């Protein structure tokens with residue numbers, strides 16, 4: 517799941533990003549309101565949640581929220597701000613925020629609130645994804661195959677999730693790169709191939725490395741988990 521984090525205090529933003537990544541979220545971290553808007557305009561389908569600070573350069577978190585809602589975009593947004601009066605909270609929620617957390621805050625509380633937002637969102641409340649006997653569980657971040665737990669890293673989990681969402685489709689290297697790595701990642705050209713190799717190696721333990729097929733010159737296709745039933 518991918519989060520857009522908009523926070524102009526660099527150290528705080530980086531520490532939130534790190535904590536979110538440890539909780540298996542992919543995070544695009546931006547420090548400016550207009551830049552955040554560019555991300556939302558070009559990439560909004562990719563985001564599961566967003567976190568907006570209020571006071572930001574060029575466009576405030578409230579303006580960002582109002583602009584987003586005026587376009588009919590219902591992306592769940594949590595306001596994370598030092599503005600702590602009742603009037604501020606009312607203004608944030610009325611502008612379209614789904615939750616409001618005042619700084620200073622505990623990271624554990626932020627994570628719990630994000631989980632709550634995920635549960636409340638109709639588009640996100642399906643906490644499991646199944647494909648044949650393969651089940652991916654978002655509550656525990658585990659994958660099971662015929663009730664055996666397949667132990668995956670966060671990146672392997674995200675890659676398998678992406679494949680499972682697009683069974684039978686050819687996914688190009690660029691599509692996988694865009695989906696799984698944030699724009700500030702220092703990705704090298706063969707990172708996708710390397711990650712697919714690692715995931716296949718894990719799946720091979722269950723005799724399932726052939727689920728991900730290489731389509732030469734095009735990309736990869738996830739096919740066989742269902743056919744094996």
Ligand code: CA
Nearest residue numbers: 524569571572
């Ligand atoms: Ca700020």
